[in-house]
Amino acid sequence: MSRTPFIAGNWKMFKTMAETKEFAEAFKKQERTSAVKTAFCVPFTDLMTAKEAFAGTDIGVGAQNVHFEDEGAFTGEVSLPMLKEIGVDYCVIGHSERRQYFNETDETCNLKLKKLLQESDITPILCVGENLEEREAGKAEDVVSSEIKADFAGIPEDLAEKVVIAYEPIWAIGTGKTAGPEQAEEMCGFIRRTFASLYSSAAADKLIIQYGGSMKPENAAALLAEADIDGGLVGGASLQPDKFAAILNAVK
Ligand code: 13P
Numbered sequence: 226m227s228r229t230p231f232i233a234g235n236w237k238m239f240k241t242m243a244e245t246k247e248f249a250e251a252f253k254k255q256e257r258t259s260a261v262k263t264a265f266c267v268p269f270t271d272l273m274t275a276k277e278a279f280a281g282t283d284i285g286v287g288a289q290n291v292h293f294e295d296e297g298a299f300t301g302e303v304s305l306p307m308l309k310e311i312g313v314d315y316c317v318i319g320h321s322e323r324r325q326y327f328n329e330t331d332e333t334c335n336l337k338l339k340k341l342l343q344e345s346d347i348t349p350i351l352c353v354g355e356n357l358e359e360r361e362a363g364k365a366e367d368v369v370s371s372e373i374k375a376d377f378a379g380i381p382e383d384l385a386e387k388v389v390i391a392y393e394p395i396w397a398i399g400t401g402k403t404a405g406p407e408q409a410e411e412m413c414g415f416i417r418r419t420f421a422s423l424y425s426s427a428a429a430d431k432l433i434i435q436y437g438g439s440m441k442p443e444n445a446a447a448l449l450a451e452a453d454i455d456g457g458l459v460g461g462a463s464l465q466p467d468k469f470a471a472i473l474n475a476v477k
Contacts, residue, residue, distance in 0.1 A: 230449065230476045231262040231389060231433050231456040233287060233350060234463025235317060238268060245271040248466060249278030255470035259283070261456070263473060264315050265463065266350070269303050272311045287315030287350065290323060293336035305340055308347060316341055317458075319376060320352045321395045331375035338376060342384040350389045350458065351376055352437070353416070357396035365394075365412065370419045382424040389433045390416055391458040397438025399460060403448070409436045410451035417453050442468055445475035 240248065245267060257263075264285030267275050275286045292302040308316065318341070319334040334351065341349045353372040355365040369392070377385055392412050394404050404412070413434045421429035436448050437458035448454055456476075462468045 228431065228433055228455045229262055230260065231264075231435065232459065232473055232476070233263065233285075233315065233435070233456070234265040234459050234469055235289065235320070235437070236265060236267045236271075236463060237289070237322070237460060239464055240267065240271060242271055242274045245274045246278055248464075249275065252284075252466040252470065253279075253282065255466055257470045257473045258476060261473045261476050266315060266317050272308070272313055276312055285314035286312075287317060288313050289317045289320065291316050291318075291337055291341065293333065293340045305345055305347075309345055313347055315348045315350055315389075317350045317352065317391075319372075321354055321356075321393055321398060325395075331372055334372075334376045335378050335380075338388065339380060342380065342387060348387060348389060350391055350435070352391045352393050352458070354393040354395050354438075360394065360396060366415055369412065369416060373416065373419050374423065377423060382428050385420075385424055386428045386431050389435060389456075390420070391435040391437045392416055393437035393458060399439070401439050403439040403441075403444050404436070406444075406447040406451050406454075409448055410453055413451065413453035440472060442471035442475065445472040446477070449476050 264287050266287035266289050288308050292299055292304050295304055295306055318337050323329040338349050341347050353369050355368040359368045397404050416434055417429045420432050433455045435456040435458045436454045440457045440459045441462045
């Protein structure tokens with residue numbers, strides 16, 4: 226099964242509108258392979274600027290969160306109709322920073338996935354991954370499989386197979402520590418088998434699985450060469466046009 230590699234940047238809470246424009250101009254000048262799908266998941270305030278700056282290119286734009294209600298008294302939240310009007314292509318769901326600092330739970334991830342899948346063409350990028358304590362206790366697989374089962378609860382196969390799953394071991398995010406290629410492959414393979422057990426091996430064969438956690442030009446080629454790693458979700462290194470282009474070009 227050949228899956229088109231997909232590498233996305235997750236800017237987290239970085240870059241103003243002016244910085245987004247400047248980045249886009251510089252990134253469009255980079256030499257990069259056309260064999261890789263790419264996108265930037267930017268702060269809400271940068272979405273429109275990014276859409277305009279990347280118009281007419283193959284570069285997608287994603288949000289980093291969405292609320293599961295259409296509207297209401299939810300101060301500080303952003304709804305799916307708002308994202309649809311901007312024309313965003315992707316939406317990150319369940320990033321570990323949101324799970325850790327903003328009370329995101331598997332239950333809300335599930336509601337958000339359903340909302341996106343049932344009511345839009347926006348591709349969800351669902352993040353899963355264990356923390357250091359869980360890894361050291363030998364519970365990495367249990368944690369990740371329970372996240373996947375809960376996050377996909379009640380979602381039928383024809384919708385589930387549209388989701389991109391990002392395996393992001395929490396201990397490797399922003400720490401400079403990367404899961405070794407074999408370690409990352411082991412977990413991404415496990416994610417594919419878990420997905421196959423929930424749905425079918427045909428659906429699992431199509432599933433795009435990204436690795437995220439200190440991915441950079443120096444380690445990208447080895448990670449991306451693994452059979453079950455179809456791309457990356459890149460934090461820090463996606464903030465610099467040349468570094469991010471180098472990661473894209475690391476795909477064989
Ligand atoms: P870093 O690449 O900065 O470790 O971040 C990874 C990440 O959390 C992407 O969503």
